[in-house]
Amino acid sequence: MRFENHAKRKMLAGEPAFGFQASYGSPIIVEAFAGSGNDFVMIDTQHGSWGPDSLTPAFIAARAGGAVPIARVTRNFFPMIGRLLDEGVLGIIIPQVDTPEEAKAAADACRLPPVGNRSWGWGRAFNYGVDYPEWIDQELFVAVQIESKSAIENAEAILATPGVDGFWMGPADLQLSYGHHPFSPSGLEVLAEAKEIALAAARNTGKITGFAGSSPQQAKDLAAEGFQFLTCGSDVGFINAAITAGMKTLRGE
Secondary structure, three states: OOOOOHHHHHHHOOOOEEEEEEOOOOHHHHHHHHOOOOOEEEEEOOOOOOOHHHHHHHHHHHHHOOOEEEEEOOOOOHHHHHHHHHOOOOEEEEOOOOOHHHHHHHHHHHOOOOOOOOOOOOOHHHHHOOOHHHHHHHHOEEEEEEOOHHHHHOHHHHHOOOOOOEEEEOHHHHHHHOOOOOOOHHHHHHHHHHHHHHHHHHHHHOOEOEEEEOOHHHHHHHHHHOOOEEEEEEHHHHHHHHHHHHHHHHHOO
């Protein structure tokens, strides 16, 4: 039974796909995100509070709610990538990919032989059906993070790597790599130039563009700029914003 990655299909058709980022380690929050009507939920195992007992229920909750389950792996490491794939993610983000060689290692870890060298065997992904290995390479969305000066300099070669579907830009680390504080005036100038370089590299290679947006409005603005794979807020951001707003009300501010 082939599971169609509707988020990937939208992006390949030139449309934006929007999703929420889940970091607090709560499958219940993932369930709420997935039921909202957004295209995907990105479960962040790099910076998030996910443990082995919460991760699998989170993937189940995402799929049950109709959202594509996507995960950011902790680092570009074959066993970690394979573990998330075996749990049934249909999209994976690999951080800190700065060179074509690192991009190839990431892509190879995601794709089954003869395309890549992903280990044969899976756990929860078996629930997709016995034909899972026949279609997963086509439905899986593989994004590398463009988040450093080196990655920008190598952007076109990175995105030309077979098996890489696109990129997801991390703005804060990118600005820091150029020596600027995130979202300072000078950092925003660097970010604007980097975005243009990355967008051009994606156009030249026919790959999908992405950006780590922090709000629905920012995600809409980024889509207008040509980005397609877009987070539009996180549980951390939404909850803390609501707490701050509530306390201002209580204090009469």
